[in-house]
Structure formats: structure tokens, C-alpha cells
Amino acid sequence: MPPPVAERGPSPDGGGTTPRRRGALLTVLATVLLLVVAGVGLVVVRPGPVAGWLGDDAEPTLEARAPEAAPVPVLALPAGTAPVPTVEGLRAALDPLVGATALGSRVNISVADVVTGQELYGRGPDDGTVPASVTKLVTGVTVLAARGSAYRIGTRAVAGAAPGEVVIVGGGDPTLAIDANGFYPGAARLDRLAEQVKQALGGTPPSKVTVDSTLYPGPVHEPGWDADIPTGGYGSAITALMTDGARRDPDAGPKGAERYRDPDLAAAQAFAKLLGVPAGTEIERGKAPTGGGEAGTAGTPAPGTELGKVESPPMIRLVDIMITNSDNVVAEALARQVALARDQPASFVGAATAMDQVATELGLPADELALADGSGLSRTNRISPSLLTDLIALAGNGTRPELAGIFGGLPVGGWSGTLDDRFATESTRAGAGVVRAKTGTLTGVHAIAGLVTTADGRLLSFAILTDRTPPTTPDATRLALDRIGAALAGCGCR
Known part of the structure; x- marks a missing residue:
């Protein structure tokens, strides 16, 4: 059954920009992210880093799969000394793909190096775009910041x-x-x-x-x-x-x-x-x-x-469930937990206000964030790609280790969650097992944001948001998005 939704009016246009360094995200990738990305059994088979939080009768939130049955390796350990892709190399790899007809008339992208926080490729990176379910990354980070990983409702x-x-x-x-x-x-x-x-x-x-x-x-x-x-x-x-x-x-x-x-x-x-x-x-x-x-x-x-x-279950487990299965109802409940933690009404408006407040506290560019809900079902949501890449880097740079909980539930290309059946074609197979990302889909809106390891072993964060795609070609649009992720995975881009 395809996702619901009828078309609404057009969103504001956004232009391109030159790559630049985002402030305050310059630390080396911390051990916490290395463990989350490298821990195949932990991340894929049983999300959540602390088994003791799960309780005596807890069961995995994902269908268990033995790691040895994997068709591809799942996110190799990133190398901090691996060469960084160049701006020119990324343009050569991505520019031909970004213009695909299936992506529609507005494609906003940010690609950044997780170790340094340096933005390496941008096209409308600061422009607010309809994010669909990629919104759940913001919900996950803000509720973990506001409530902590062990909080129970x-x-x-x-x-x-x-x-x-x-x-x-x-x-x-x-x-x-x-x-x-x-x-x-x-x-x-x-x-x-x-x-x-x-x-x-x-x-x-x-x-x-x-x-x-x-x-x-x-x-x-x-x-x-x-x-x-x-x-x-x-x-x-x-x-x-x-x-x-x-x-x-x-x-x-x-x-x-x-x-x-x-x-x-x-x-x-x-x-x-x-x-x-x-x-x-x-x-x-x-x-x-x-x-x-x-x-x-x-x-x-x-x-x-x-x-x-x-x-x-503990908050980190709820965040896993929300992200892995793109659970809209869980997302709205977690957004209200942010509101309650910040003394706002536990409503759509109160949750949006509180999430904006927490994003500001975290040093994220909250002026590039305008939310109406926590699930991404609302077409009035706007998030910039660069806010998402900043958020992903912040969750992994070690300054706020509890935020790394968002990585446990991120689907892996060709492996789990909403990416289970993607990155399976000849043109996208390079992303299988090395793209780990949240997807978002409404009619005419397609998005993906997460992590990818390059062929040289460099860990990148990326966000691709499109909100004017042809409504009759969702499969082609997803394939076009996957080709971009696969291009990042398959090249050193130098």
C-alpha cells in the first residue's frame, strides 16, 4: 500500500551554495560512534547499547538476523585517517545524478565529513525543505537530549x-x-x-x-x-x-x-x-x-x-522502534515527551516549540528548522539538509554521547528497516551494507539522510531532500536517491 497524501501547494525555492565549514562541529569521531557503527550484532540484531535497560522479558525490536547470514558487510569501522573526498571529486560523482528527472524540480543536498564537520558538497543545503519521515531524526535527537536514554514513560x-x-x-x-x-x-x-x-x-x-x-x-x-x-x-x-x-x-x-x-x-x-x-x-x-x-x-x-x-521500555528502545519502522504514532508520543521535559503543553504546537528549543540548546541552526509535528506526516514541516548533517555529526562527535542512540535504529541499505529492499540494483549495490539512513516519503516528497562510508573508509553524513518529485514515479525517485548514496559509497571522490 503506498503512503497516503494528496498534493499541496509548492514550497519556497532554494538555490545552490558553495561548500563551507559549519561551526562547532570540529571534533574527532568519538568511540561511542565507532562502537555503534562497528557493532554489527549490537546495532542490527538488537538495537540499544545497554542490554540491562531492556528488562528481563524484553525482546529484540527488529526481526533477529544472524550477522553471518548478511549478504554484505554491515558498515565497516570508519578510518579517521582515511582520505577525505574533495569538493571537485564529489561534484564529478554527484552532479550528473542530482539532475535526474525522477528527483523533480527541487533537490536540496548536504554532504559532510563526520570527523571534521566540514561540508563537502551542497546544493541548497540551508534551504528548508519538506522532510517527510526524516523528521524523526530530529525527534530522536531532541527526545534523547531532553529525557535521556534510560527514561521510561x-x-x-x-x-x-x-x-x-x-x-x-x-x-x-x-x-x-x-x-x-x-x-x-x-x-x-x-x-x-x-x-x-x-x-x-x-x-x-x-x-x-x-x-x-x-x-x-x-x-x-x-x-x-x-x-x-x-x-x-x-x-x-x-x-x-x-x-x-x-x-x-x-x-x-x-x-x-x-x-x-x-x-x-x-x-x-x-x-x-x-x-x-x-x-x-x-x-x-x-x-x-x-x-x-x-x-x-x-x-x-x-x-x-x-x-x-x-x-x-527505555527511551533509547523507543527511539529505535520509531526510526527502524518509521513509526509515526511513536514519533508523536516522543515529540510530546520533549514538550513535557521543557514545560511545554504536550500538543503538536508545544512539541514543535520544545524541539526547536532543544535544537538551539544543542547548537544546531534552529532557524533552518520549522516543525508542525514529530513524525513528518505534516507537509508544513521544513528542515534544511545541512541541519540534518550537523545533527548526525553532533550525535557522533562524542560531546553528547546519549545522542548516539539514533544510530542503533537507522536502517541499513539492503539489510533492515525501510532500506531492506533497496540498494539491490547494479547501479546502487555499492550502497548495500554501507549506507545507514532514515528515509521519508509522502506523495511528491522523497528524502533520505544518514551515514555512508566511502570506498576509502571515510565516514560521511548526507541528507537529500526532494519535495517536488513526479507523484507517479515513486519507485524511480527512490532509485535515483539510492544512486546518489551508492555513488558516495562506491568512490573515494578525490
Whole structure:
């Protein structure tokens, strides 16, 4: 099923520029990036650098593949002393490819050396361009900066104001499962929360469940989304409580899955059933009591008393899931975690404001960033290619080691995630196993950004954003993008 979306009006034009050095990104590639890039088993088979964070029952977020079964080597260790491609060499290799008809009338590119931060090739590199799902790189970096790699999102149950009432309080965990059959491996589970509640109530069955999803003030859909996104299976209503990314069926695929219209109510209904609340009892939205009241009769807990809590996998694991599977619902939840960490409303606007704030804190050129959501589904998003190459270099230069968490989930060409079936033709095979990147696709918009190792062993960051591509030739456009990545991988470009 192709990604959704109808065409919108044209974006502002951008011109070319000469290569130049971006400030404050001049450090040598740190050990943390060397480990992430070189650790094939760690990166591809089980994302996330610290196994102890995953919990006793955690499972890999990617379908496990034995490294020895790889058709190609996966990202060899970069050599810091390898020769740097020249500006002239890159122009000779890339200029003929950038003009491909399938890329449309606007192609903005930045290619930079990760070790030095030097931009080596640019075409409209500072121009804001519709990024599609490449936006998730910004979401991943900002949430790791704001929350840290080990942070977990909690879902709580508290005693309600009325006798026998239990309030389930959504904390924004999109991976929450009903039971062991959830969509996301290692997710927190409602059945375990229900057992905690039953124990806290001493066997007294609750008579009513209320859902508090007020952490997210709304709206539940971003106004810039195309009309079919809420119903097309690639997005959903964004509520503070949901199960399985709002999927009706946890066995459905990672993207085009039918979603609940009211994910918070659906999750609360499942919770009520687990608690043994009589069938047919109405589930209402409300606000959880703040606590501090007197206990009820027969030793029942005071309103607001916490009855149980479960927690999501750690943030680094959620970022892996978001990037590897390009999970839009997880992305919107993580964007709201940035908002909460920066005391902004957990809404589309609050998240965009907070991500801009964190980007500024990180020294990124935030004037080249204008976001409306965290997933990239909105056509009103604008990101420059050079901001993306700066961001990738920052995540690997060692000054902020927690940001290297974005590399664990990046798909590898011809190997995993959204690049699993790409870099497979004669003209692109040089990129298989050595291009590691996030892709983005909307109708008329195609993007790719990530890392590539040259034939001489030099590690480069690159971003290619196109937002005026022929809507009838998506396969040809992806192939044209892959040819650029393969050209970077296949030459020393000197």
C-alpha cells in the first residue's frame, strides 16, 4: 500500500551554495560512534547499547538476523585517517545524478565529513525543505537530549473520587500492551497493571473505570496532515493513553494498520475488562484526583492514591522502534515527551516549540528548522539538509554521547528497516551494507539522510531532500536517491 497524501501547494525555492565549514562541529569521531557503527550484532540484531535497560522479558525490536547470514558487510569501522573526498571529486560523482528527472524540480543536498564537520558538497543545503519521515531524526535527537536514554514513560492507576472508581492515567506510552500478545516487544502491560490494582484494593472489585488522558490537550490530529492519514493506517488520533500504537489488532503490520478512533477509551475499556468491571459499564473521560483526601469506608484507599504503575521500555528502545519502522504514532508520543521535559503543553504546537528549543540548546541552526509535528506526516514541516548533517555529526562527535542512540535504529541499505529492499540494483549495490539512513516519503516528497562510508573508509553524513518529485514515479525517485548514496559509497571522490 503506498503512503497516503494528496498534493499541496509548492514550497519556497532554494538555490545552490558553495561548500563551507559549519561551526562547532570540529571534533574527532568519538568511540561511542565507532562502537555503534562497528557493532554489527549490537546495532542490527538488537538495537540499544545497554542490554540491562531492556528488562528481563524484553525482546529484540527488529526481526533477529544472524550477522553471518548478511549478504554484505554491515558498515565497516570508519578510518579517521582515511582520505577525505574533495569538493571537485564529489561534484564529478554527484552532479550528473542530482539532475535526474525522477528527483523533480527541487533537490536540496548536504554532504559532510563526520570527523571534521566540514561540508563537502551542497546544493541548497540551508534551504528548508519538506522532510517527510526524516523528521524523526530530529525527534530522536531532541527526545534523547531532553529525557535521556534510560527514561521510561509511566502509566498509572489511582483511586477515583467515587467509591469503587479506578482512574487510569495516560502518561503517553504508545507501546503499552493489553497482555503478552502486544505489538511492541517488551512493552508495559495493562494486565500487569490490573493485577497491581486488584492487590492494592485487597480483592474488592472496582465498579467503574475512568480514563484521564488530559496530559495531551489536543488536537488529536495535526492540521497539516492529509485527510486520509487518520484513517489510512499510517497515523492515528494521538492520545495520552493507547495500546499497541492505537492498533485494533496487535498482529497487524507496522504501518498500514486499522487504528481506533478513540484510542484512550479503547484502552480504558480493555483495562476495565481486566479488572472485572461489569460488562456494559460506561467508560468516561475525567481528571484523576490529586490525592490527599481521607480514606473511604472499610479501609478503601483515599482518592488519588496510586494503585499501580507500569513503565515503557527505555527511551533509547523507543527511539529505535520509531526510526527502524518509521513509526509515526511513536514519533508523536516522543515529540510530546520533549514538550513535557521543557514545560511545554504536550500538543503538536508545544512539541514543535520544545524541539526547536532543544535544537538551539544543542547548537544546531534552529532557524533552518520549522516543525508542525514529530513524525513528518505534516507537509508544513521544513528542515534544511545541512541541519540534518550537523545533527548526525553532533550525535557522533562524542560531546553528547546519549545522542548516539539514533544510530542503533537507522536502517541499513539492503539489510533492515525501510532500506531492506533497496540498494539491490547494479547501479546502487555499492550502497548495500554501507549506507545507514532514515528515509521519508509522502506523495511528491522523497528524502533520505544518514551515514555512508566511502570506498576509502571515510565516514560521511548526507541528507537529500526532494519535495517536488513526479507523484507517479515513486519507485524511480527512490532509485535515483539510492544512486546518489551508492555513488558516495562506491568512490573515494578525490
